[in-house]
Amino acid sequence: MKALKLKKGDMYTYLExxxxxxxLWGPVSRGDKYVYGKLDNVRDVALxxxxxxxxxxxxxxxxxxxxxxxxxxxxxxxxxDIKPRVLFGLHPCDIHGIMILDELFLDRFPDPYYKKRRxxxxxxGLSCTPDDKCMARSTNTHAVEGGFDLAFNExxxxxxxxxxxxxxxxxxxxxxxxFSEDINTGDLQKYLAWRRKRNARYKLNxxxxxxxxxxxxxxxxxxxxxxxxxxxxxxxxxxVCPTCNCYNVRDxxxxxxxxxxxxxxxxxxxxxEYALVAGGHNFREARAERLKLWYTHKLKAFITEYGKPSxxxxxxxxxxxxxxxxxxxxxxxxxxxxxxx
Amino acid sequence: xxAKNQIHTAAPSANPFMPEQMRIVRRYDLTSDVxxxxxxxxxxxxxxxxxxxxxxxxxxxxPGVGEAxxxxxxxxxxxxxxEFCIRKVGRLTDQLFKYKENxxxxxxxxxxxGFPLEKMIGKDNLIVVGGLGAAPxxxxxxxxxxxxxxxxxxxxxxxxxxxxxxxxxxxxxxxKERDDLKCLLTVDDDPTGSWPFQKGRVTNLFGKIEGxxxxxxxxxVCGPPVMYKYVIAEFLKLGIPKHQVLMTLERRMHCGIxxxxxxxxxxxxxxxxxPVFSYWDVLHMKDLI
Amino acid sequence: xxxxxxxxxxxxxxxGCEGDLLTIIHCEDELLDIFAAVDVRSFRLASSDVHNxxxxxxxxxxxxxxxxxxxxxxxxxxxxxxxxVALGACASFGGPQSARLGYDDWEKRFKKIYGDAKLTVAxxxxxxxxxxxxxxxxxxxxxxxxxxxxxxALTRLIKGxxxxxxxxxxxxxxxxxxxxCLLLKGELCLGPVTAGxxxxxxxxxxxxxVGCWGPTKEANVASEINLLKERNFSETDIVNKLRLFxxxxxxxxxxxxxxxxPQGPLKKVRSKKEDKHKPIVTAExxxxxxxxxTKTKPKTKVNAKTGKKR
Numbered sequence: 001m002k003a004l005k006l007k008k009g010d011m012y013t014y015l016e017x018x019x020x021x022x023x024l025w026g027p028v029s030r031g032d033k034y035v036y037g038k039l040d041n042v043r044d045v046a047l048x049x050x051x052x053x054x055x056x057x058x059x060x061x062x063x064x065x066x067x068x069x070x071x072x073x074x075x076x077x078x079x080x081d082i083k084p085r086v087l088f089g090l091h092p093c094d095i096h097g098i099m100i101l102d103e104l105f106l107d108r109f110p111d112p113y114y115k116k117r118r119x120x121x122x123x124x125g126l127s128c129t130p131d132d133k134c135m136a137r138s139t140n141t142h143a144v145e146g147g148f149d150l151a152f153n154e155x156x157x158x159x160x161x162x163x164x165x166x167x168x169x170x171x172x173x174x175x176x177x178x179f180s181e182d183i184n185t186g187d188l189q190k191y192l193a194w195r196r197k198r199n200a201r202y203k204l205n206x207x208x209x210x211x212x213x214x215x216x217x218x219x220x221x222x223x224x225x226x227x228x229x230x231x232x233x234x235x236x237x238x239x240v241c242p243t244c245n246c247y248n249v250r251d252x253x254x255x256x257x258x259x260x261x262x263x264x265x266x267x268x269x270x271x272x273e274y275a276l277v278a279g280g281h282n283f284r285e286a287r288a289e290r291l292k293l294w295y296t297h298k299l300k301a302f303i304t305e306y307g308k309p310s311x312x313x314x315x316x317x318x319x320x321x322x323x324x325x326x327x328x329x330x331x332x333x334x335x336x337x338x339x340x341x
Numbered sequence: 342x343x344a345k346n347q348i349h350t351a352a353p354s355a356n357p358f359m360p361e362q363m364r365i366v367r368r369y370d371l372t373s374d375v376x377x378x379x380x381x382x383x384x385x386x387x388x389x390x391x392x393x394x395x396x397x398x399x400x401x402x403x404p405g406v407g408e409a410x411x412x413x414x415x416x417x418x419x420x421x422x423x424e425f426c427i428r429k430v431g432r433l434t435d436q437l438f439k440y441k442e443n444x445x446x447x448x449x450x451x452x453x454x455g456f457p458l459e460k461m462i463g464k465d466n467l468i469v470v471g472g473l474g475a476a477p478x479x480x481x482x483x484x485x486x487x488x489x490x491x492x493x494x495x496x497x498x499x500x501x502x503x504x505x506x507x508x509x510x511x512x513x514x515x516x517k518e519r520d521d522l523k524c525l526l527t528v529d530d531d532p533t534g535s536w537p538f539q540k541g542r543v544t545n546l547f548g549k550i551e552g553x554x555x556x557x558x559x560x561x562v563c564g565p566p567v568m569y570k571y572v573i574a575e576f577l578k579l580g581i582p583k584h585q586v587l588m589t590l591e592r593r594m595h596c597g598i599x600x601x602x603x604x605x606x607x608x609x610x611x612x613x614x615x616p617v618f619s620y621w622d623v624l625h626m627k628d629l630i
Numbered sequence: 631x632x633x634x635x636x637x638x639x640x641x642x643x644x645x646g647c648e649g650d651l652l653t654i655i656h657c658e659d660e661l662l663d664i665f666a667a668v669d670v671r672s673f674r675l676a677s678s679d680v681h682n683x684x685x686x687x688x689x690x691x692x693x694x695x696x697x698x699x700x701x702x703x704x705x706x707x708x709x710x711x712x713x714x715v716a717l718g719a720c721a722s723f724g725g726p727q728s729a730r731l732g733y734d735d736w737e738k739r740f741k742k743i744y745g746d747a748k749l750t751v752a753x754x755x756x757x758x759x760x761x762x763x764x765x766x767x768x769x770x771x772x773x774x775x776x777x778x779x780x781x782x783a784l785t786r787l788i789k790g791x792x793x794x795x796x797x798x799x800x801x802x803x804x805x806x807x808x809x810x811c812l813l814l815k816g817e818l819c820l821g822p823v824t825a826g827x828x829x830x831x832x833x834x835x836x837x838x839x840v841g842c843w844g845p846t847k848e849a850n851v852a853s854e855i856n857l858l859k860e861r862n863f864s865e866t867d868i869v870n871k872l873r874l875f876x877x878x879x880x881x882x883x884x885x886x887x888x889x890x891x892p893q894g895p896l897k898k899v900r901s902k903k904e905d906k907h908k909p910i911v912t913a914e915x916x917x918x919x920x921x922x923x924t925k926t927k928p929k930t931k932v933n934a935k936t937g938k939k940r
Contacts, residue, residue, distance in 0.1 A: 032810060234798075253785035255666070257667060266806065268802070322857055
């Protein structure tokens, strides 16, 4: 992987250059929080943003969109025209989140709606300084070696810029004069110091090896019912989780009655009707069962299947759940550590 | 719903979410609430090359209504037609029952793992069906009968509540006459006195099984949930290994291709890794049944 | 409904602000399509040409029932309509005018406001949702309703299909719209226990959810109450907020949690109607009593799989 340097002062100029490739999106502030918004003015970018309310998955699977139109008995694909776009400011954990979604959506039976949006999007990473809700070091998602086109790493007065793909190289060439190839041992020292400082900032540190076994052994734990008593089943955890991929479809008829659309929208396994089948049987009627499924997916199932948890440690569930049910608390409880309720 | 006489030669879409148009060729009632549907892809070439494995399912789409999974009841050994037997239980099936012959519906698939035919070939087979379990297992039954010389001894045990609730009655009566398998039919109850064979639970038929080589036998069961426990106990009594005891499971298969998440059980998706599971899978995977 | 004939529908209004019917009449882009899809026999906001004695395929009714005159009218509508749809919060749960449902002190309240005034036109009583008087086939909640939910319901009903609205609460759509969580910002927001479908209408404008879509099927009201208490809201404020739009739905399903023993009209309803949520509610009542900051340890061991105590 090639590394370059960009002066911090040149950041806005470079962001402006990126617009010649496509629409530029990045973190912007919303009240006390951040969201990924379109950067019409590059100075709106919130470089200090840590986590956005919902993760970048919204760019690849919008919360609600139409899959196709039907008219009488004919079905016609409706692909939104996705213009090339640059997604700037993704932290390593969110890039890992996208790589996990890639496995889910592009593996067997690739999802063309996801694929089309994914292929139209350039990913530019940005290093971050964790807060007390970040746990990416535990999930080993605090650094990225791939999954991006460019990745910016803060380095005192400069950004160290990793070029991760051929598209990334093209993006650099949009304003190549801003970049320098002059990387010296001083930069290496700065980079190592930055890493040490950053890694020391993680307050939530867990050993996730053996989580599948621990989940298996906790199958009948009273923890699940205790959590279920508190859980509002609002599904917010799924909406904000970068790796929650569940969705529902429904047909919405036009008033003409002969035509309409098949709409696809985010779902959550915390939804009571999640496993309801025709005839009325609900395979997961109890809230405790659904919570267990959620955490099985994050801490067990994906490890079994892909060798890594599908929790990327972004801290969004910690930041979002109104009744403090989150990955950190569940891991602590399952590992027999002190739990704050 | 008047079928238009247009010819659709388009290959199935590269988009796995797009239903393919198929025509209902024949439909008739099997019982008071179960209807048989025979459908055919609009394109003859596609109809003749369409291949499914017994045990797989299709998603049936009705525009404006939605989509739901249905087991395929037909066998790939009789190409050209796809058959389903469908119980009227909800929004989609209520509407589907309004569709007449020659209507066009949306179908996509086939999906799911299906039965491990490659392993079952050359082995003895024992199929046990209760009620609507005939829907997926008829496919396997007909497949084995059509390729009879590739399989060993073959038992087909079938139980229904009453003669009126028995699916494929005429067909199974005919199969009973064949001498290349042992077909045993029973009903729990015979209120009208029309049943010519044995009465009682399907497990009572196990006494008539002889000469199966348990280590080389695949035993398959599908039926109402209460049945599994008792039938599996009988399989194990015969000495059939747990990984050769097969069943098809139901879950909310909403997309059929492992994307929507609704049929997840632990680390698997029923729609991709199932719906056919072995008893061993069931034992070592919590939550499966 | 015959395949070719357009279904005959009527729109009716009882006690309420007529905001639901206004929502429909304000659908300028779709109004012609609505009138093309159905034969509107009665809609006083749209036309004075009303036919109020004909059989209908679908009657859309907004507003709550507050007088014996209303009660007679709604029964008449039911008799001549194949389907009756409750339109909006008032018809569905009683609306804000039913916020005191279940207390049986209506006469006292009436006196307080109107003194000894005599009612001559009709006999008035506690405001109640229409399903206190007739069977309702479909509920389109909201104050006012969302036009897209109305279109969705209309098309499904015309086709003879059940109307299934998504079962997620307001929080889901609120996240989709990337709003800051008002609950976490210390507001008394009912989003987690309120049925979605409004596209998080209020939080989009920085206003907390007031619950006008009614409680979700699985509303964990006990936990919501706990949470709000932890945020230092008074029990009175919490209960009043839950009851303001929750009306009959709150009284029927969560009376125990709200600390009311239903009196008057709703009393019979509670014993009559099957209440699927009751076991959950009783289980949750105990949780409310757990003081803040206490580590939750169930006294009896609960089987997480079945939820049964053992």
